[in-house]
Amino acid sequence: MKILKVDxxxxxxxxxxxxxxxxxxxxxxxxxxxxxxxxxxxCARVGCMPSKLLIAAADAADAVGxxxxxxxxxxxxxxxxxxxxMDRVRRERDRFVGFVLREVRDIxxxxxxxxxxxxxxxxxxxxxxxxxxxxxxxVIAAGSRADxxxxxxxxxxxxxxxDDVFDWNDLPKAVAVIGPGIIGLELGQALHRLGVHVxxxxxxxxxxxxxxxxxxxxxxxxxxxxxxxxxxxxIAHMRxxxxxxxxxxxxxxxxxEIGYFDYVLAATGRTPNIKAIGLDNxxxxxxxxxxxxxxxxxxxxxxxxxxxxxxxxxxAGNFIPLLHEAADEGRIAGSNAARFALGKxxxxxxxxxxxxxxxxxxxxxxxxxxxxxxxxxxxATGQVSFEEQGRARMMLKNKGLLNVYGDLATGRFLGAEMxxxxxxxxxxxxxxxxxxKMTPAQMLEMPFYHPVVxxxxxxxxxxxxxxxxxxxxxxxxxA
Amino acid sequence: MKILKVDxxxxxxxxxxxxxxxxxxxxxxxxxxxxxxxxxxxCARVGCMPSKLLIAAADAADAVGxxxxxxxxxxxxxxxxxxxxMDRVRRERDRFVGFVLREVRDIxxxxxxxxxxxxxxxxxxxxxxxxxxxxxxxVIAAGSRADxxxxxxxxxxxxxxxDDVFDWNDLPKAVAVIGPGIIGLELGQALHRLGVHVxxxxxxxxxxxxxxxxxxxxxxxxxxxxxxxxxxxxIAHMRxxxxxxxxxxxxxxxxxEIGYFDYVLAATGRTPNIKAIGLDNxxxxxxxxxxxxxxxxxxxxxxxxxxxxxxxxxxAGNFIPLLHEAADEGRIAGSNAARFALGKxxxxxxxxxxxxxxxxxxxxxxxxxxxxxxxxxxxATGQVSFEEQGRARMMLKNKGLLNVYGDLATGRFLGAEMxxxxxxxxxxxxxxxxxxKMTPAQMLEMPFYHPVVxxxxxxxxxxxxxxxxxxxxxxxxxA
Numbered sequence: 001m002k003i004l005k006v007d008x009x010x011x012x013x014x015x016x017x018x019x020x021x022x023x024x025x026x027x028x029x030x031x032x033x034x035x036x037x038x039x040x041x042x043c044a045r046v047g048c049m050p051s052k053l054l055i056a057a058a059d060a061a062d063a064v065g066x067x068x069x070x071x072x073x074x075x076x077x078x079x080x081x082x083x084x085x086m087d088r089v090r091r092e093r094d095r096f097v098g099f100v101l102r103e104v105r106d107i108x109x110x111x112x113x114x115x116x117x118x119x120x121x122x123x124x125x126x127x128x129x130x131x132x133x134x135x136x137x138x139v140i141a142a143g144s145r146a147d148x149x150x151x152x153x154x155x156x157x158x159x160x161x162x163d164d165v166f167d168w169n170d171l172p173k174a175v176a177v178i179g180p181g182i183i184g185l186e187l188g189q190a191l192h193r194l195g196v197h198v199x200x201x202x203x204x205x206x207x208x209x210x211x212x213x214x215x216x217x218x219x220x221x222x223x224x225x226x227x228x229x230x231x232x233x234x235i236a237h238m239r240x241x242x243x244x245x246x247x248x249x250x251x252x253x254x255x256x257e258i259g260y261f262d263y264v265l266a267a268t269g270r271t272p273n274i275k276a277i278g279l280d281n282x283x284x285x286x287x288x289x290x291x292x293x294x295x296x297x298x299x300x301x302x303x304x305x306x307x308x309x310x311x312x313x314x315x316a317g318n319f320i321p322l323l324h325e326a327a328d329e330g331r332i333a334g335s336n337a338a339r340f341a342l343g344k345x346x347x348x349x350x351x352x353x354x355x356x357x358x359x360x361x362x363x364x365x366x367x368x369x370x371x372x373x374x375x376x377x378x379x380a381t382g383q384v385s386f387e388e389q390g391r392a393r394m395m396l397k398n399k400g401l402l403n404v405y406g407d408l409a410t411g412r413f414l415g416a417e418m419x420x421x422x423x424x425x426x427x428x429x430x431x432x433x434x435x436x437k438m439t440p441a442q443m444l445e446m447p448f449y450h451p452v453v454x455x456x457x458x459x460x461x462x463x464x465x466x467x468x469x470x471x472x473x474x475x476x477x478x479a
Numbered sequence: 480m481k482i483l484k485v486d487x488x489x490x491x492x493x494x495x496x497x498x499x500x501x502x503x504x505x506x507x508x509x510x511x512x513x514x515x516x517x518x519x520x521x522c523a524r525v526g527c528m529p530s531k532l533l534i535a536a537a538d539a540a541d542a543v544g545x546x547x548x549x550x551x552x553x554x555x556x557x558x559x560x561x562x563x564x565m566d567r568v569r570r571e572r573d574r575f576v577g578f579v580l581r582e583v584r585d586i587x588x589x590x591x592x593x594x595x596x597x598x599x600x601x602x603x604x605x606x607x608x609x610x611x612x613x614x615x616x617x618v619i620a621a622g623s624r625a626d627x628x629x630x631x632x633x634x635x636x637x638x639x640x641x642d643d644v645f646d647w648n649d650l651p652k653a654v655a656v657i658g659p660g661i662i663g664l665e666l667g668q669a670l671h672r673l674g675v676h677v678x679x680x681x682x683x684x685x686x687x688x689x690x691x692x693x694x695x696x697x698x699x700x701x702x703x704x705x706x707x708x709x710x711x712x713x714i715a716h717m718r719x720x721x722x723x724x725x726x727x728x729x730x731x732x733x734x735x736e737i738g739y740f741d742y743v744l745a746a747t748g749r750t751p752n753i754k755a756i757g758l759d760n761x762x763x764x765x766x767x768x769x770x771x772x773x774x775x776x777x778x779x780x781x782x783x784x785x786x787x788x789x790x791x792x793x794x795a796g797n798f799i800p801l802l803h804e805a806a807d808e809g810r811i812a813g814s815n816a817a818r819f820a821l822g823k824x825x826x827x828x829x830x831x832x833x834x835x836x837x838x839x840x841x842x843x844x845x846x847x848x849x850x851x852x853x854x855x856x857x858x859a860t861g862q863v864s865f866e867e868q869g870r871a872r873m874m875l876k877n878k879g880l881l882n883v884y885g886d887l888a889t890g891r892f893l894g895a896e897m898x899x900x901x902x903x904x905x906x907x908x909x910x911x912x913x914x915x916k917m918t919p920a921q922m923l924e925m926p927f928y929h930p931v932v933x934x935x936x937x938x939x940x941x942x943x944x945x946x947x948x949x950x951x952x953x954x955x956x957x958a
Contacts (some may be wrong), residue, residue: 048930049869058874060549063542068813070539071563078557084550092873323929352926390528394535425904428933431926432908437914446911447831450802451527454907 002131004113006030007341008334009125009135011117011277012106015323016314017141019330020337021107022140032135034127036116039104040097042143042315043323046163050093050384051186054165055359058087058193062361063292069396080195082171093166096205117142118278122309126278136341139333140292140301141326142273144315146215148178148266155238158245160263162187171196172262176238176247180231182208182358184267185223189360199259201233201249208358212371212417214383218401219419221363238264254471272316284310291318295347299333300340311337320354328352354415357424362386362400365423367430368415371405379405379414380471382440382464386420389456397421397453404430404440404460406468411439413464422453429454440465481610483592485509487813488604488614490585490596490756494802495793498809500586500814503618506817510613514604515595518583519576521622521794522802525642529572530665533644534838536564536889537672541840548875559674572645595755601788605757615820616788618772618812619780620805621752623794627657627745634717634784635723639742641666651741655717655726659710661687661837661888663746663770664702668839671706678738680712680728687837689852691778691896693862697880698843698898698923717743751795763789771798776827778812779819790816799833807831831915833894836903841865841879844902846896846909850884857892858884859950861919861943865899868935876900878933883909883919885947890918892943900933908933919944 007029010017017033018041024031033178043049063080066254115128125133146161153159162183171442174197177188185208188200200223207223208293223229232252241260248258272291283303284292292301292312299311311333314326332349349399358364386400407414416430433443440461448458486508489496495511497520522528531766543557565873583591604612625640632638641662655677656667664687667679679702688700689695702708713729720739724841727737751770762782763771771780773791780789792812793805818825837843839882865871865879879899895909912922917938927937 026907041930049873052870052873052930056553056875057549059874060542060546061551063539064546064551065554067539067543068537069567071560071565071567072536072540072543073558073560073563074543074553074555075558076553079552079554081550081552084552086550088548088550324927342526350924352924355928357928357931388577390530394528394531395538396535422904424928424931425901425907426932427902427907428926428928428931429911432911433923445829445831445913447834447907448762448803449533449836449903449907450522452836452903452907454904 001129004032004131004133006032006133006135008032008137008138008139008337010034010141010334011125011131012141012143012273012314012316013039013112014141014143014314014326015043016065016143016316016330016333017139018103019327020139020141020311020313020334023331023334024338027335027342028339029341031334031338032111032113032133033107034113034115034117034125034133036142040100044093044096044100045165049096050089051164051183051190051437052359053089053092054085054190054194055186057088058190059361059408061195062193064398080171082194083169084338085194086168086170089166103314104117116276117397118276119281119389120278122282137311137337139330139337140274140277140310140312140316141330141333142316143279144270144272144318144321145271146266147271148268152264152266152440155240155245155264158240158243158263160265162265162267165265173197174261175263175265176201176259176261177265178202178268179269180207180229181267181269184265185358185360185364187265187267188229189223189227191471199228199230199247199261200229201235201247201366203233204231205232207365208360208364209356209370210417210419211366211370212403215371215401215417215419222362222399223360224418231426257428267296270315270321272318274316282310284308297351298336298346299329299349300336300346309340322356339420353431355427355431357427359424362419362421364419364426365416365420367427368405368434371417374405374414378408379404380408380464380467382460382462382467384456384460386456389453391451391453392421392456394451395421400456402426402457402460404457404464406440406464408468408471411441411468413438413440413443420453420456426454426457429457440468480608483511483612485511485614487613487616487618487816488512488612489513489618489620489813490604491620491622491793491794491795492518492591492621492674493620493751493805494522495795495805495809495812496618497579497582498695499790499792499813500895502810502813506814506821506942508817508820510817511590511592511612512586513592513594513596513604515614515621519579523575523579525570525645527802528575529568529645530641530662530669530690531563531743531838532568532571533673534665536567537669538840540674541672545875557681559650561673564673564706564928565647565649568645574770584751593756597755598760599757601761601782616731616790616816617793618809618816619753619756619789619791620793620809621756622796623746623749623751623800626750627747631743631745634719634743637722637742639744641744641746642742652676653740654742654744655724655738655740656681656744656746657681658746658748659686659708660746662749663744664837664839666744666746667708668702668706668729678726678740680714680726681710682712684711686710687839687843688835688845688849689843689896689898689919690849691882694850694880694882694898701841701878701898702839711911713834714956746873749794749800751797753795756794757916761789763787774861775831777815777825778808778828779815779825782802788819803831811914819848832910834906834910836906841898841900841903843878844895844897844899844906846906847884847913848898850882853884853893857887859943860884861939861941861946863939865932865935868932870930870932871900872910872932872937874900879935881905881936883936883943885919885943887947887950890920890947892917892919892922899932899935905933905936908936919947
């Protein structure tokens with residue numbers, strides 16, 4: 001067995017791991033990065049990138065369908081070429097993955113190790129049966145994988161996860177998506193718009209990451225007006241039926257309906273890849289799910305003696321499973337792991353205002369901790385509907401509801417939840433304002449062009465400003 | 480002749496005038512508003528609103544044309560129904576105008592006067608031959624109108640201005656647009672995408688409001704790759720030819736080309752409606768074009784004795800002919816006119832960071848004073864091309880170039896010029912940052928989701944940040 005001694009060892013060469021590697025090297029430490037599977041990040045291979053490519057095709061199909069409302073007619077049939085759709089998705093996906101592979105190749109061979117890493121102790125990793133890595137500090141950036149109940153396995157090859165969709169050569173006829181979370185909603189709506197018969201079924205009523213009951217109800221009504229979405233479906237049974245899957249669900253009227261699908265897409269959540277890395281051999285404290293406890297401003301884990309040399313970043317820590325957060329966490333973890341290895345104090349890293357976007361149509365946007373993070377009675381809500389919003393109506397994108405929140409005590413903007421046109425852009429403006437600690441009154445002093453969707457957001461901010469003023473909390477500096 | 484005595488008289492019931500009226504009343508003054516033409520704002524009747532409706536139809540046609548690149552095929556012809564296109568434009572336009580008319584109707588009859596207003600002196604207006612308005616202060620909000628050289632009049636009914644386009648019942652076959660400014664580019668590209676044969680011709684090389692030579696060159700190459708755009712056309716002659724217009728233009732190779740068009744659309748600029756309001760009878764100081772000199776933070780005009788009771792707002796002052804600026808100026812003018820009438824000091828009003836957007840595809844965005852407003856050698860430029868930008872490429876919107884500017888002395892963000900996908904949204908983020916006096920380093924600490932077009936903007940900001948650091952001007956607070 002080969003022995004490698006480095007300052008910082010990193011488990012996982014995904015977004016967080018690569019970011020940690022660069023940060024550790026930039027901080028003057030020696031480093032090695034260990035990858036158990038194929039190179040290429042979750043985002044590029046099976047996540048944000050291919051899903052947005054599929055959505056781009058779905059949007060194109062939707063635009064063709066809506067063109068007659070503008071006076072643009074198609075004299076003939078609209079034909080969705082599933083092979084061409086998937087070919088572009090895979091081709092462009094491969095291109096994005098290629099950029100990651102190029103970055104990996106730029107890492108000196110001596111510093112990248114392929115194989116499954118397991119902790120031997122807080123400072124030592126065994127990689128497969130070929131290498132022992134001894135390091136002053138370690139970054140866990142092992143990522144996550146799709147997770148589903150064991151009972152689903154009975155479906156055999158009819159059960160797929162989101163990863164599998166992006167290797168399709170053609171579009172299937174019918175797919176049941178189990179789990180109306182971010183992935184389930186994005187893929188479910190996109191496949192529906194590409195002509196696939198889709199049912200998105202959940203349990204408990206959740207619709208994406210929305211926690212505000214008004215926004216959730218609006219989103220549910222909007223999406224279920226377009227495709228089958230039952231966030232609290234009563235699934236009686238789900239079983240193989242030849243080359244298909246039969247799903248029986250109880251209807252509100254007491255009857256039962258059976259649907260047949262080519263695939264069941266399990267979008268029931270993701271689990272950190274930390275079960276098989278030998279955490280038992282470390283001194284780390286774990287939460288109920290077996291994930292190491294850690295300080296999210298330094299990414300340092302907590303050990304029994306309080307002197308942990310181990311940091312955690314990205315989906316492995318499952319704090320916020322988003323690429324930009326994984327990159328930030330990797331940077332903080334790599335930098336702090338290097339500081340620790342070089343005998344320096346660890347430091348809080350830059351954390352940004354929370355922003356979450358779901359690329360459905362309309363899009364979902366969450367800024368700040370969301371409705372569920374706020375204590376009732378401490379905040380006011382400003383609202384706008386996009387149904388009569390000028391610019392949105394011009395583009396026939398006038399579906400949406402935005403709630404913005406303000407703190408009754410400080411008068412500050414707290415965040416927002418929305419289903420809205422251009423939510424990805426509105427969410428950026430709002431999250432920058434949140435990070436800048438602005439009040440709605442200050443936000444209303446900023447420029448708003450005309451006619452833009454941002455003017456809808458301004459209506460909500462005006463509503464919030466009036467409510468905060470009525471609470472006589474703060475005096476605006478507005479003219 | 481009827482005599483009306485009020486605190487504040489307002490000439491013009493457009494965006495600026497209505498805003499001034501509301502502000503004057505809110506400040507406790509009595510007010511009267513005088514309109515010479517039809518009610519309804521320039522923006523709603525013939526400006527931002529109907530043009531964006533036409534553009535929405537053009538975008539729909541473009542989306543249908545691009546769908547095959549995503550695997551969405553149309554087995555048959557794409558037919559642009561000009562009557563249906565124009566019907567929606569007019570119907571929705573009328574709806575927007577209806578909102579303005581409703582607002583006008585809510586003004587008490589005694590406070591609105593219809594007729595042409597002329598100054599008798601600094602405190603007196605004669606309206607047509609029926610009313611004499613004596614007021615303590617006056618707001619000029621008379622708006623602007625399309626302007627063109629006298630020689631164009633030889634074209635008779637073949638000469639149109641942008642106002643006329645929105646009353647069309649159908650689309651013509653061929654239109655020459657003279658003037659590649661904001662209106663010329665927007666309408667020219669939209670008509671082209673709606674199947675009209677279009678040539679956009681200018682003199683002097685101007686492309687919209689762009690002053691940065693790199694961005695202008697990129698925009699020219701992009702637009703002229705799609706439709707005929709000659710910003711420095713050598714027009715030899717332009718004359719009626721039966722029911723059409725023949726335009727002869729010299730080609731770079733010395734030859735001459737004659738084009739035939741159904742209409743010549745004069746998009747050669749706008750002029751303030753101040754020639755016929757009797758400014759000679761006031762003590763106001765005028766600039767070379769006859770426009771009253773005024774202080775743009777108070778909107779108060781300058782008189783010989785320095786005690787002018789006259790304020791000016793919106794296109795009449797021609798400072799920045801944009802709706803949101805007109806609304807701001809109206810608010811400031813109305814508020815200050817009321818203060819003046821009530822014996823109080825006038826106050827500086829809220830002015831926002833400059834933002835300009837042209838709704839072409841890609842869009843043009845200008846933030847701050849633009850390239851031409853900065854002194855060479857005092858600023859650094861960060862750049863990004865959108866040709867390989869991830870999200871833009873996914874959506875097949877990967878055309879664009881963005882330059883962001885930073886001040887070498889203070890390290891602050893100064894503004895931007897761009898041709899870019901989603902420029903309307905990027906321009907909001909950038910203009911809010913400008914108004915918040917941020918540095919590129921601080922902007923880079925803000926959240927950027929993935930994958931979004933805003934990440935392209937981040938690349939340009941990183942480039943700018945590196946250049947500002949290299950100039951050792953400031954030390955970033957970035958982690």
